[in-house]
Amino acid sequence: MRAARIATTGAALKASRKAAGLTQRALAQLSGVSREAVQYWEAKNTVPLKWGAPRSFAKVLELPTLADLIPHNARAGGWGDTQKRDERARIDAWVEAQMVLWREREAQRKARCRVVCGAKTRKGGECRNKSEAGRRRCKFHGGKSTGARTPDGKERIAGAQRRRWAAWRANGLQ
Ligand SMILES: [Zn+2]
Structure with missing residues (x-):
């Protein structure tokens, strides 16, 4: 199954992008393609990594190939329906694991994030102080x-x- 080694899935592409903390636009810029191209390939079931935009994605993201996502013993002995379901499940599990990592990182980023406080001040304006990390208000306004x-x-x-x-x-x- 040579083809399995040099292809990945749209879901894996998306999960890899998120795990790298990139937006579709950012990945497009790094890969030298349009955002629509990223969108297009992320919606695909199979993404061949040999040429074109996917090849650029693979360079930027170090994409897992189908061979990485489906252990070798799972591929041996034909491509029956059970096999296909099995592969799907493995790929889904990998994607889900990447997404969990990404969500954890996002939560950490949010906990560190500081925004403009914006509380109403006595002068009638909005407070321009930075909020406490992970909070909406500054230290003077309940942060x-x-x-x-x-x-x-x-x-x-x-x-x-x-x-x-x-x-x-x-x-x-x-
Ligand atoms: Zn404030």
């Missing part, structure tokens, strides 16, 4: 807060919210 912890404190914030909503409803505004 360090863990929220209410004691039953007393939880009741106080719940009461404040109830009063706020009641006032909002009483105002008859949308």
Whole structure:
């Protein structure tokens, strides 16, 4: 099965791209192709890696081939329906594992991410400070807060919210 060695799947291409932390556009730029080309090949079942855009993807991403995704013993002895299902399952498992890695990395990135606070200031503007890592607000606007912890404190914030909503409803505004 020579062909199996030099091809991969669209799903594996996509998972590899995500695992590398690249957008479709970024991969397209690195590979010297259009974003549509990335989109096209990621939707394909089989992606031959010998030439064209897929060959460039393979260089950028070190794509796994079908031979990597399907261990040799699974390929021996014909290509029956059971075999095909088996291969599919192995490829899906690999793709899923890559996606789990990617999601973990994204979560870590998010936890480090700092944004502009944007809380309303007394002057009526928006706070321009950087938020605490992984939070939406800066240290002056609750970014360090863990929220209410004691039953007393939880009741106080719940009461404040109830009063706020009641006032909002009483105002008859949308
Ligand atoms: Zn702030």
